[in-house]
Amino acid sequence: MTxxxxxxxxxxxxxxxAVMAAGLSLTWGMLRVINLxxxxxxxxxxxxxxxxxxxxxxxxxxxxxxxxxxxxxVGAGLQWAFDRLGVEGFASLLVSFGLLIIVxxxxxxxxxxxxxxxxxxxxxYATGSVSIGRFVFPAPTLIAFVFAVVIVVAADQVLRRTxxxxxxxxxxxxxxxxxxxxxxxxxLGMVLAGLSAASAxxxxxxxxxxNAVTPSTPFEWIGIVFAVVILxxxxxxxxxxLAGVLVGTLSAVVSATxxxxxxxxxxxxxxxxALLFRPHGLLTPASRGAR
Amino acid sequence: xxEVRELExxxxxxxxxxxxxxxxxxxxxxxxxxxxxAGKSTLVQSIAGLHxxxxxxxxxxxxxxxxxxxxxxxxxxxxxxxxGRRVFARMTxxxxxxxxxxxxxxxxxxxxxxxxxxxLFPRLAERSSQLAGSxxxxxxxxxxxxRALLAQPRLLLMDEPSLGLAPVxxxxxxxxxxxxxxxxxxxxxVEQDVERALEVSARGYVLAEGRIVASGSSAELTGSALVRxxxxxx
Numbered sequence: 303m304t305x306x307x308x309x310x311x312x313x314x315x316x317x318x319x320a321v322m323a324a325g326l327s328l329t330w331g332m333l334r335v336i337n338l339x340x341x342x343x344x345x346x347x348x349x350x351x352x353x354x355x356x357x358x359x360x361x362x363x364x365x366x367x368x369x370x371x372x373x374x375x376v377g378a379g380l381q382w383a384f385d386r387l388g389v390e391g392f393a394s395l396l397v398s399f400g401l402l403i404i405v406x407x408x409x410x411x412x413x414x415x416x417x418x419x420x421x422x423x424x425x426x427y428a429t430g431s432v433s434i435g436r437f438v439f440p441a442p443t444l445i446a447f448v449f450a451v452v453i454v455v456a457a458d459q460v461l462r463r464t465x466x467x468x469x470x471x472x473x474x475x476x477x478x479x480x481x482x483x484x485x486x487x488x489x490l491g492m493v494l495a496g497l498s499a500a501s502a503x504x505x506x507x508x509x510x511x512x513n514a515v516t517p518s519t520p521f522e523w524i525g526i527v528f529a530v531v532i533l534x535x536x537x538x539x540x541x542x543x544l545a546g547v548l549v550g551t552l553s554a555v556v557s558a559t560x561x562x563x564x565x566x567x568x569x570x571x572x573x574x575x576a577l578l579f580r581p582h583g584l585l586t587p588a589s590r591g592a593r
Numbered sequence: 594x595x596e597v598r599e600l601e602x603x604x605x606x607x608x609x610x611x612x613x614x615x616x617x618x619x620x621x622x623x624x625x626x627x628x629x630x631a632g633k634s635t636l637v638q639s640i641a642g643l644h645x646x647x648x649x650x651x652x653x654x655x656x657x658x659x660x661x662x663x664x665x666x667x668x669x670x671x672x673x674x675x676x677g678r679r680v681f682a683r684m685t686x687x688x689x690x691x692x693x694x695x696x697x698x699x700x701x702x703x704x705x706x707x708x709x710x711x712x713l714f715p716r717l718a719e720r721s722s723q724l725a726g727s728x729x730x731x732x733x734x735x736x737x738x739x740r741a742l743l744a745q746p747r748l749l750l751m752d753e754p755s756l757g758l759a760p761v762x763x764x765x766x767x768x769x770x771x772x773x774x775x776x777x778x779x780x781x782x783v784e785q786d787v788e789r790a791l792e793v794s795a796r797g798y799v800l801a802e803g804r805i806v807a808s809g810s811s812a813e814l815t816g817s818a819l820v821r822x823x824x825x826x827x
Contacts, residue, residue, distance in 0.1 A: 465700070468684065468692050475681045478643050481663040482673045483744060484696035 307437055308558035309551050314439060316530075316550020317447030320543045321505040322523060323530040324453060325498030329381075331537015332474040333491050334390045338398040339380065341520035341527070342405030343373055343499050347506020348515045349413055355424045362425050362511055363445070369503040377499020378492040385488055402520065410517035419514035427511050442512025449504055454543040457497075461539065470494060474537060525566070526553075529573050535583020544584055549573075594619045594748055594779045595640070600649035602635050609635045610803045613649070617748065622770065622780040624790035624811070626820070627800035633783045634676050636800065637752045640781070641673045642666035653748065667696055672746035676753045676783075678737040682726030686717055689725050689736055693743030702745050709776075710739035713769055731762030738769060748779045755786050767793050791815050 326340045347369050354365040380401075384390065389397050422428055430441035461467035472480040473487055481487065509515065530549050534541030552572060556565040580586065595617040602610040609632045617623045627633055638644035640651050642663035651658045653669045661669070672693075681689050690710060694703045711718035714735040720728060725736055734754055741749055751770070755763045763786070770793050774780055784790035791797055791811040799807040799820055807819050814820050 465691075465695055468688050469695055471684055471688075472681045472692050475683060476679055478663070479673075479675055479679045479681075480692075482641050482643060482667065482675070483692055483740070484664050484667045484699075486662075486664045 305555060305559055308554045310437055311439065311443060312551040312554025313547045314443040314447040314550070315554065316546040316548065317450030317543075318443070318505065318508050318546075319523075319526055319530050319550060320450040320546030321446065321453055321501060321508060322527045323534065323542045323546060324457060324539055325501040325505075326527065327531040327534060327536055327542050328457070328539060329495055329498045330531065332470050332494055333381070335381070335384055335394040335495070336391070336398065337380075337394060337495075337498075338524070339401040339405065340398075340498065340502055341523055342402045343376065343502035344506045344509065344523070345409055345515070345517070345520050346405060347373060347503040348510040348519075349409055349418070349506070350503075351507040351510040352418050352420055352515065353413075355420050359424065362420060362427065362507065366504055366507050369507065370500045373499040373503035374496040377502070378496035380499070381492045381495030382488075384495075385491060406517045406520060413517070415517055417514040417516050420510060425511065440512065442508070445511060446508040449508055450543060450546065453501055453504065454539055457539045466490065466493070526569075529570065533573055533576055533584055535586050538583055538585055541583045541585045548584075594621070594654065595781065596650070596652045596655075597636075597640065598650045598652070600636070600639065600647060600651065602632070602639050602644060602648075603646045604635075605646075608803065610639070610647075613800070613803075613805055615798050615805065615808075617779050617781050619747075620774070620777055620779055621796070622774050622782060622794040624782045624784055624794040624797040625800055626784055626787045626790055626797060626814075629785070630802075631800040632803040633800055634752055635803075637673070637676075637750050637781070637783050641671065641750055643673075667744055667746075668698070670745075670747035672741040672744040672749055674734075674737045674741045674749065674751040674754055676756065678730070678733045680725040680728075680733050680736045680740070682724065684725055685722050686725055686728070686736055687721045689740050690717070690743050693740035694745070696744060699743065699745045703743065706743040706745065710742055713742075713772060714739060714765075731758050731765070734758060734762070734766055735769070738766070738773075742773065742778075746778060748781065749773060751780060751782045753783055753785060755784060755789065763789065787820065788815070 322344055326337060329335050329337050350369045351362055351365040354360045354368060355362045384394060427441045427445060432439050432444055461471060469485045469490055473485055473490060477487060526549060530542060530545045534545035549569060553565045553569050556568045597613060597615045600610055600613040601608065613636060625633055635644055639647050642658060642661060647659060653671060656669055658666055658669060690707060694700055694706060716732055717735055717739055728736060754766050767789055770780060782790055782794060791814055794811050797811050797814045798805050807817060
């Protein structure tokens with residue numbers, strides 16, 4: 303019973319990791335930019351939600367009306383700079399790590415290094431929960447899961463069915479030929495990076511809804527979120543949701559039945575095993591991943 | 594349609610093309626033949642805007658394309674069937690074709706274009722929902738041609754369309770070139786299969802070591818001793 307409850311809660315928590323991982327996976331797969339600064343954007347998103355809800359009295363979920371457009375511009379601007387400076391691949395990992403550290407330090411200067419959490423009077427969702435049968439689900443994780451499904455399904459449909467989505471997939475495969483068919487990689491790259499940053503704003507809001515945040519919180523995310531991205535298949539947005547749910551479930555079950563301390567050990571061992579059999583992600587059979 | 598004047602191209606310090614002059618008139622099929630490494634692909638890539646280290650002019654209907662970014666070259670009616678096919682392997686046949694009509698001006702013609710390509714290559718209609726990477730080499734070549742046709746070109750650049758294909762499939766590809774040309778599309782055809790290329794085209798140029806060494810009607814070139822020596826090595 304408690305194990306099942308833990309598994310279900312873990313699956314919902316996995317939804318939040320999926321939202322964090324979706325943008326990272328797409329810019330990595332499509333633009334070949336491994337953007338660690340993405341975690342910095344999530345962090346800023348979380349603090350902005352805290353600030354807007356606490357000082358302005360905005361509903362925490364509605365703060366994304368402000369943070370999403372703001373982050374879109376930041377992400378698009380960042381990609382513009384990366385593109386101009388030729389930052390991609392391994393170089394992008396190093397440059398964006400530097401940016402992440404700068405963001406974390408700046409956040410620390412603005413909001414101090416202490417834990418910040420939205421009080422109950424500004425965050426009506428913190429203590430809420432939904433009971434289904436004998437199971438209880440805290441409102442923040444339930445909300446995160448709903449956002450995850452919406453974001454992932456929307457992104458997947460856009461990639462499959464729209465001209466822009468097809469153009470991105472074509473660009474990821476063969477830049478030269480894609481440009482011969484009129485695909486302007488600069489503009490498309492900025493839009494994608496902007497949307498990815500916008501999803502970081504949502505992820506930050508979702509995290510702030512149920513957790514206290516400090517400037518060093520991104521270090522808790524990086525390992526799990528990278529695992530979700532790689533397990534889901536780099537650039538495959540549908541895989542991100544599946545991987546997020548699996549990772550969340552496994553980690554919660556191990557914590558509940560054995561010990562929270564063992565959870566990372568079991569989790570990352572399982573990921574290594576999974577990648578031995580599916581090196582290009584859970585949804586891609588090993589034989590098809592070869593290029 | 595196409596006027597190339599005094600074109601030179603480099604790879605770093607290494608020069609690949611020297612003073613290439615050529616032209617393609619409206620509705621014409623023109624072939625460029627020559628041995629491996631003659632610069633044929635460099636020439637095509639330069640016209641398509643994918644190779645930018647050039648000097649000279651490449652004009653389509655009087656507009657110089659040498660400063661136009663690659664993704665804008667198609668606006669002037671040029672489409673490319675690249676060497677080695679280079680279809681988008683992880684996308685479906687249908688999505689590859691739709692992408693051909695990515696340019697805003699080509700989108701209204703998408704439905705008609707798909708119908709035309711499906712009648713030209715019925716096998717692409719059957720395999721519409723398959724991943725392009727799972728097609729045979731011949732089917733991939735048809736897809737590469739179909740994708741370029743959906744861009745609604747007035748000039749089609751074809752880089753070695755018969756390379757690595759079975760003889761039966763090569764027949765299909767050359768039949769398609771005739772059909773496309775009959776629709777009024779000009780074709781610049783780069784080929785290693787000299788006899789076939791000269792059969793389908795009215796005129797041709799022989800490119801060797803980065804220079805045009807002969808040009809003329811296909812009949813003249815077919816009988817030319819120079820062509821036999823420089824291209825076929827006979």
